[in-house]
Amino acid sequence: MPKPRWLSKDEEEVWFAYILFSRQLAAGMERQLAGSGVSGADYQMLAPLAEAGAAGMRPRDLGHSAGWDRSRLAHQLRRMEQRGLVTREQAEDDARGIVVHLTEAGRAALRAASPGHIEWVRENFLELITPAERRMLVELSERVMAKLEPESRPR
Amino acid sequence: MPKPRWLSKDEEEVWFAYILFSRQLAAGMERQLAGSGVSGADYQMLAPLAEAGAAGMRPRDLGHSAGWDRSRLAHQLRRMEQRGLVTREQAEDDARGIVVHLTEAGRAALRAASPGHIEWVRENFLELITPAERRMLVELSERVMAKLEPESRPR
DNA sequence: GGGCAATTGCTGATGTATCAACAACTTTGC
DNA sequence: GCAAAGTTGTTGATACATCAGCAATTGCCC
Numbered sequence: 001m002p003k004p005r006w007l008s009k010d011e012e013e014v015w016f017a018y019i020l021f022s023r024q025l026a027a028g029m030e031r032q033l034a035g036s037g038v039s040g041a042d043y044q045m046l047a048p049l050a051e052a053g054a055a056g057m058r059p060r061d062l063g064h065s066a067g068w069d070r071s072r073l074a075h076q077l078r079r080m081e082q083r084g085l086v087t088r089e090q091a092e093d094d095a096r097g098i099v100v101h102l103t104e105a106g107r108a109a110l111r112a113a114s115p116g117h118i119e120w121v122r123e124n125f126l127e128l129i130t131p132a133e134r135r136m137l138v139e140l141s142e143r144v145m146a147k148l149e150p151e152s153r154p155r
Numbered sequence: 156m157p158k159p160r161w162l163s164k165d166e167e168e169v170w171f172a173y174i175l176f177s178r179q180l181a182a183g184m185e186r187q188l189a190g191s192g193v194s195g196a197d198y199q200m201l202a203p204l205a206e207a208g209a210a211g212m213r214p215r216d217l218g219h220s221a222g223w224d225r226s227r228l229a230h231q232l233r234r235m236e237q238r239g240l241v242t243r244e245q246a247e248d249d250a251r252g253i254v255v256h257l258t259e260a261g262r263a264a265l266r267a268a269s270p271g272h273i274e275w276v277r278e279n280f281l282e283l284i285t286p287a288e289r290r291m292l293v294e295l296s297e298r299v300m301a302k303l304e305p306e307s308r309p310r
Numbered sequence: 311g312g313g314c315a316a317t318t319g320c321t322g323a324t325g326t327a328t329c330a331a332c333a334a335c336t337t338t339g340c
Numbered sequence: 341g342c343a344a345a346g347t348t349g350t351t352g353a354t355a356c357a358t359c360a361g362c363a364a365t366t367g368c369c370c
Contacts, residue, residue: 006273011281014289018280020222021296022177028303034358041326060348067175072327074350079325096335096348118161125173126166128298134169136291141176143283148183189328196356215318227357229320234355251318251365 025125032120036113041076042085043117046110049086049102056099058091085109180280187275191268196231197240198272201265204241204257211256213246240264 007015030040038046044066049057063073077100080086085106091097102110129137162170185195193201199221204212218228232255235241240261246252257265284292 007276007281010289011277014284014292015276015280017293017296021292021300022181023222024300024303026177030358039325058348067178069328070347070349071329071351075326078350094336094348096333098349114161121162121170122166124302125170125299126162128302129169129295133291133295134165136288137169137176138172140284140288141172144279145176145179147279147283148179185328194355213318224358225317225319226321226359230356233320249318249366251363253319 028124029117029120033113033117036109036116038109038113042080042109043113045076045080045086046102046106046113049100050107050110054101056089056101058097058099060097062100080106183279184272184275188268188272191264191271193264193268197235197264198268200231200235200241201257201261201268204255205262205265209256211244211254213252213254215252217255235261 006012026040033040033043045062048062048065059070059073059077062068062077063070066073068076077086077088081088084103087101087103088098089101091099161167181195188195188198200217203217203220214225214228214232217223217232218225221228223231232241232243236243239258242256242258243253244256246254
């Protein structure tokens with residue numbers, strides 16, 4: 001740890017614990033999903049698309065729901081289209097836009113991945129934290145994000 | 156969200172709140188560091204190397220301190236060597252191994268990035284959580300990681 | 311001391327994430 | 341109507357992360 005006014009022992013403990021925790025939890029989730037043939041990124045596309053049903057979704061709205069910017073979305077959707085999970089069609093009412101639909105394979109991929117994913121979330125997160133901790137986490141998230149928010153919204 | 160026994164409202168709230176929170180905090184940290192010309196990955200290499208001083212470090216030990224596998228390390232160190240932040244030399248006592256040293260530019264990069272990074276961590280994390288929350292976070296991290304650990308250690 | 315397993319580090323392929331720049335279209339304001 | 345400004349989506353470059361596989365060396369064990 002470098003020189004200029006580094007963190008105290010206590011501060012360091014919390015920060016390092018949190019960093020390690022958040023990375024390992026994310027990695028664990030990614031690994032579990034990968035076992036079902038989808039990535040976390042895939043899942044974030046598949047889930048809202050399945051809810052949207054036959055109407056499909058505009059990338060813009062997918063972007064809002066996932067908190068992604070347009071570029072990330074375009075790359076992700078291109079890869080998913082190549083794998084046959086989604087289709088992209090010209091939007092009727094806006095010549096700039098497209099509409100994304102799930103294919104049957106996309107729906108199948110989500111059906112295959114969901115139960116295991118949900119089970120994993122319960123087992124490795126929800127069931128390990130007390131109601132008091134749940135409340136704390138929600139409040140904490142709001143507090144921290146309120147401070148971050150200004151610069152952290154996708155453009 | 157999909158059909159098979161999805162999460163309850165309460166569960167969903169905690170999980171989504173946590174996911175959003177952890178991603179935005181990580182993104183915010185990354186953005187702050189990027190403003191100083193280093194990435195989070197760079198920082199994780201630079202900080203322990205600075206502590207090691209003239210002795211340098213073996214990639215194996217860097218890997219342990221960062222929790223990375225050998226491959227990720229090799230790629231990262233290659234990029235950092237190309238940018239002139241570190242050097243790689245043959246280890247004296249082990250013909251398989253190498254020793255990584257900070258260059259003067261590497262030390263300068265860390266000096267330039269540290270104060271802002273530490274300040275950011277205080278401002279956007281440490282100062283926003285109460286002592287009780289700190290304790291909870293540390294305990295919660297241990298509990299969750301104890302369950303994850305088996306499969307989540309680098310090979 | 312000879313063979314075999316483990317350690318150490320690298321590479322190439324693929325997927326993921328961000329940035330800057332662009333093209334096409336729509337909206338707004340006059 | 342029309343020019344300026346904003347929206348929507350794409351691309352290419354670069355960095356980051358993971359996986360599988362390789363090569364060299366070391367250490368172990370008989």
